[in-house]
Amino acid sequence: MKTQVLVVGGGLAGTSAALFLAWRGVDVVLVEKHPGSSPHPRAVGFNARVGELLRAVGIEDELPKSRMSKGFGIRRVRAESLVGKKYDETFWTPPAQLSDVEYSPVRGVGVAQDRMEPLLRDKARELGADIRMSTRMLEFSQDDKGVTALVQGDGEPYEIRADYLVAADGHRSPIREQLGITRTGRGYMHTSRSVLFRAPLDEYLKDGIGQFVIDDVGFLTTYGDGRWVLMLDDGEYDEPELRQKIFRAIGRDDVPVEIVTTGKWTISASVADEFSRGRIFLAGDAAHTLPPSRGGFGANVGIEDAHNLAWKLAAVLKGESRPELLETYDAERRPVATLCHQQIFARNDGHNRDGQAEAAQLYDNNAMHFGILYRSAAVLGAGEDLPPAQLPEQWNGQPGTRAPHVWIEPGKSTLDLFQRGWVLVADHPQWEEAARALGIACERVERLDAFGLSEKGASLVRPDGYVAWRSTDLPDDPASALEDAFSSTSAGTR
DSSP states (O other): EEEEEEEESSSSHHHOOOOOOOOOOOOOEOOOOOSOSSSSSEEEEEEEHHHHHHHTTOGGGGGGGGOOBTTTTTTTEEEESSOOOEEEOSSSSOGOOOOOOOOOOSEOOOOOHHHHHHHHHHHHHTTEEEEESEEEEEEEEETTTTEEEEEEEESSSSEEEEEEEEEEOOTTTHHHHHTOOOOEEEEEEEEEEEEEEEEOGGGGGSSSSEEEETTTTEEEEESSSEEEEEEEEOOOHHHHHHHHHHHHTOOOSSHHHHHHHHEEEEEEEEEOOOOOOTTEOGGGGTTTEOOTTTTTTHHHHHHHHHHHHHHHHHHTTSSSBBGGHHHHHHHHHHHHHHHHHHHHSSSSSSTTOOOOOOOEEEOOHHHHHHHBBSSSSTTTSOTOOOOOOOOHHHHHHHHHHHOOOOEETTTTTTTGGOSSSSSEEHHHHHHHHHHHHHHTTEOOOOOOOGGGTTOOOOEOOOOTBBBOOOOEEEEEEESHHHHHHHHHHHBBOO
């Protein structure tokens, strides 16, 4: 069979890739070796940037809102037990630095991974993605014109021929290994055990704290749906021992506890030295293994990988852009993963067991979520002198950053204008005429100052909602200026 894009791996990154590709009208097949999601979810809670992406594809209303408080992420404390004395709270963004600026029309998404993945799968299928569970890729090869994969479900093996392949096959990634792509980072750190259990403990979440470092026991956190997970040091534990650990962590032994399952986790940190090779692209854990932290980098960054890649693949497959556009995936997303790796180890976040904290500048949580800077051929004006991340109000519409959120009318944000295609933000007839000649939508926004523009300026926003270029004022020849910028940043075929 033939398809435009084959996605290997049905976790968060792979399923998101299938969803975003199908939403853009790309013919996509996803194969996943497991029959469904793992009964022991890893990720819990997704940041507001991911919420924005899901809002765009129309599933925001199906997702429960996060318990994350403004500016804090999920609150974490050290405690003698869930019901016992609470000690120091560790902050991702110190309270003194919290801002009253509203960065997004949405908040985080409060749902566990095993609940999120089926929602993404269902929406992807609704949009036309061909998702094949219990189907394993046996081998693959690529040439100048495409990728050939041999896969097997319940029956005999068969071939899938695709123009491109997205490898979202996990941190061990057989595809990455076969391609010979190396990784850089801390590498293996430690092994942990976990027990997933159900208990009626919501009364202890009323103050907004959802993560507890329990003295001499382990790390306790909630999935927000009656399920909790207790992370323990590596070892073999029988059920009575697990129950004892759970009761010690809770601080009570008179509550009903249902043990759902257990897990063994290898905690490591690394970033692939290449995010693409030929017609194959790495996404999610195949591209970067980022330990779980209050930044929630692993799952969120993987979904954002898929989003970045999807519009570029769609543009090339539709003949709107040259294949060179795909080179900007590595140029934009690999530095983000490297920065996240750095930020994890620059904070005392429970991962520096070797005591080797990285000497690096710490960036505000909102800067990491909403203020990442892209530098690539798909951006004009993002100089090397600029920081890799900054608060959105500090960027003020800087090319290479996510277009700012401003309310246009009740319930409608500037962000709702983007992500379908290229958009020119302007409020001048010459810009409107120039955009019309290129087939680009032109949107009037009253708050042009939020984009760093004068009343006669214009900002060109990419299909992923990032600013590609801007002219702060009206040049002598706006039509030529826009045409040159659009041709360059879109790798246009005109």
